Amino acid sequence: MQPIEKACELGRAVIQAEAETIHHLLTKVNHDFANACHHLLDCQGRIIVMGIGKSGHIAKKIAATFASTGSPAFFIHPSEAKHGDFGMITKNDVILLLSKSGETDEILDILPFVKRLGIPMITLTGNLKSTLAKAATVNLDVSVAKEACPLDLAPTSSTTAALVMGDALAITLLQQRGFTAEDFAMSHPGGTLGRRLLLKVDEIMHTGDAIPKVDLNALLKTALVEMTQKKLGFTAIVNEQEELAGIFTDGDIRRAFDKQIDIHSTMIRHIMTINPKMIKPGTLVVDALNLMELHKITALIVANHENKPIGVVHLHDILRARVV
Numbered sequence: 029m030q031p032i033e034k035a036c037e038l039g040r041a042v043i044q045a046e047a048e049t050i051h052h053l054l055t056k057v058n059h060d061f062a063n064a065c066h067h068l069l070d071c072q073g074r075i076i077v078m079g080i081g082k083s084g085h086i087a088k089k090i091a092a093t094f095a096s097t098g099s100p101a102f103f104i105h106p107s108e109a110k111h112g113d114f115g116m117i118t119k120n121d122v123i124l125l126l127s128k129s130g131e132t133d134e135i136l137d138i139l140p141f142v143k144r145l146g147i148p149m150i151t152l153t154g155n156l157k158s159t160l161a162k163a164a165t166v167n168l169d170v171s172v173a174k175e176a177c178p179l180d181l182a183p184t185s186s187t188t189a190a191l192v193m194g195d196a197l198a199i200t201l202l203q204q205r206g207f208t209a210e211d212f213a214m215s216h217p218g219g220t221l222g223r224r225l226l227l228k229v230d231e232i233m234h235t236g237d238a239i240p241k242v243d244l245n246a247l248l249k250t251a252l253v254e255m256t257q258k259k260l261g262f263t264a265i266v267n268e269q270e271e272l273a274g275i276f277t278d279g280d281i282r283r284a285f286d287k288q289i290d291i292h293s294t295m296i297r298h299i300m301t302i303n304p305k306m307i308k309p310g311t312l313v314v315d316a317l318n319l320m321e322l323h324k325i326t327a328l329i330v331a332n333h334e335n336k337p338i339g340v341v342h343l344h345d346i347l348r349a350r351v352v
Contacts, residue, residue, distance in 0.1 A: 041176075042176045042184065045174070045175075045176040045184075045185055046176050046185050046188045049185040049188055050188065050189070050192050052172075053192055053193060053196075056168065056169045056170070057196065060168055060169075061168060061196070061197075064150045064166045064197065065200050065201060065204065067148040067150060067165065067166065068099065068150070068197065068201055069201055069204055069205070071099075071120070071121065071148075073100075073118050073119075073120030073121040073122075074101055074102060074118075074120075074121050074122075075091070075099055075100065075101035075121070075124055076102065076103075076104055076116075076117050076121050076122070076123045076124065077090050077091035077094070077101055077102070077104075077123075077124045077126070078103070078104050078105070078106050078109065078124070078125050078126070078135065078138075079106070079125065079126035079127065080107070080127075080132055080135065081132075082183040082187050083126040083127055083128060083132070083187070083190065084105065084106075084126075085187075086126060086187050086190045086191050086194065087103055087126045088103045089191060090124070090126075090190075090191065090194030090195075090197075090198065093194065094194075094198050094201070097198050097199065097202040097207060098201065098202055098205045098207035099198060099201045099202075099205070102116075104116060106132075106134040106135050106137070107134050109141075110134075110138060114141055117145065117147070118145075119145055119146065119147060120147075121145075121147055122147060122148045122150065123142055123147060123148070123150070124151075124152070125149065125150070125152070125164075126151075126152045126153075126190055127151070127152075127158075127160050128154040128155075128170075128183065128190075129154065129155055129158060130151070130153035130154070130157075130158020130159060130160035131155070131158050131160065132160070135160060136159055136160065139159075139160075139163050149163065149165045149166075150167075150168065151163075151164040151166070151167045151168065152167075152168050152170045152193055152194070153167060153168075153169070153170065154169075154170055154171035154172060154186055154189075155171065156169055156171070168193055170186070170189040170190045170193050171189075172185040172186050176188075210225060210226070225312070227312065227314075227349055227351060228309075228310055228312055228313060229307060229309065229310075229311050229313055229316050229330055229339065229341045230309050230310065230330075230339070231349075232313060232341060232345045232346070232348075232349050233339030233340055233341040234258075234260065234340045234341075234342070234345075235339045238258065238340070239258070239264065239337055239338075239339065240254050240255055240258035240260055240262060240264060240340070241263060241264045241265075242263055242264075242265060242296060243265070243266055243267070243268070244265055244266070244267050244268075244273055244296070244297040245295055245297065246265075246295065246296050247291070247293070247294065247295060248284065248289065248291040248294045248295070248296055249291040250296070251263050251276050251296045252281070252291060255276070255278075255281075260327055260340055261277060261278045261326060261327060261342075262275055262276060262277040262278065262327055263276050264329055264337045264340075265296055265297065265300045266336075266337065269336075270337075271334065272304070272306065272329060272331050272335050272336065272337050273297070273300070274297070274300035274301055274302045274303075274304060275300060275301050275304035275329070276296055276299070276300045276301065277301070280299065280301060284299055305319060305323055305325060305328060305329075306328060306330065306331045306337075307319065307328050307329075307330055307331075307341075308330070308332070308333075309330055309338060309339070311330070313341070313346055313349060313351050314351055316328055316341055317343075317346050317351065320343060320346075326342060326343040326344075327340060327341065327342045327343065328340070328341050
């Protein structure tokens with residue numbers, strides 16, 4: 029067998045083993061899982077997640093997932109907990125402990141202090157007869173028949189099982205809390221996802237004198253000067269009441285020149301495009317972008333309820349805002 033084929037075969041075997049582990053977890057989502065969700069949902073403080081070694085890495089990810097999906101949580105290292113960090117835990121919290129063996133010394137050392145606080149203790153273990161499993165308020169079984177490691181030593185399937193069970197808890201709580209996409213965005217304001225769900229055109233649009241605008245009776249040459257100065261590729265046309273009447277774009281310029289229209293004598297009202305595409309203030313930037321893509325345009329006028337232009341959002345503004 030060629031080295032490339034051998035490598036692919038080994039890789040597939042690992043993935044297959046871990047896929048089977050995840051599938052087997054379905055049988056372990058039971059009354060204990062529902063009970064654990066009940067305690068987590070009732071938590072009035074924070075979900076404290078702890079683990080050490082590879083379980084510690086998984087615990088950090090689970091804590092982060094809880095925190096970003098509406099269940100305030102943070103990770104505490106068990107060793108640090110014994111040297112002051114236990115003071116971060118209150119009587120309103122729920123503690124979630126991870127240990128494959130259920131006999132991890134650093135975890136067992138803190139059990140008396142957890143018991144003294146009298147808070148719910150949920151555990152994820154691979155040994156239902158372990159000290160940790162027996163001490164738990166609720167223990168979730170994340171045991172695996174065999175690690176994906178051919179030596180059955182490196183935590184692979186077991187860490188995957190714990191991670192997936194943690195995800196199941198977090199997303200179940202998300203749905204039970206009625207957590208929305210907007211709530212999720214508030215937890216991710218700095219990322220592309222957060223900007224897509226939160227950023228509105230009001231925050232990036234050109235306003236005031238930056239809006240290219242001429243009146244209905246303006247000459248074409250006046251409109252061209254306005255477009256050149258404002259550099260947005262178009263100008264809005266407004267009536268005496270400052271209401272939007274039409275638009276004149278770079279494309280309209282080319283069509284006007286094809287017809288050999290005199291820019292010094294032609295009024296813009298005779299060659300403008302009526303009923304231009306526009307949006308209302310408060311529109312999400314991502315919705316403005318979708319409208320631009322649908323109609324193959326690069327800018328949109330933002331008009332208020334009186335149909336008066338109050339802003340302009342350009343494709344370049346959206347790109348700078350890193351919404352895409």
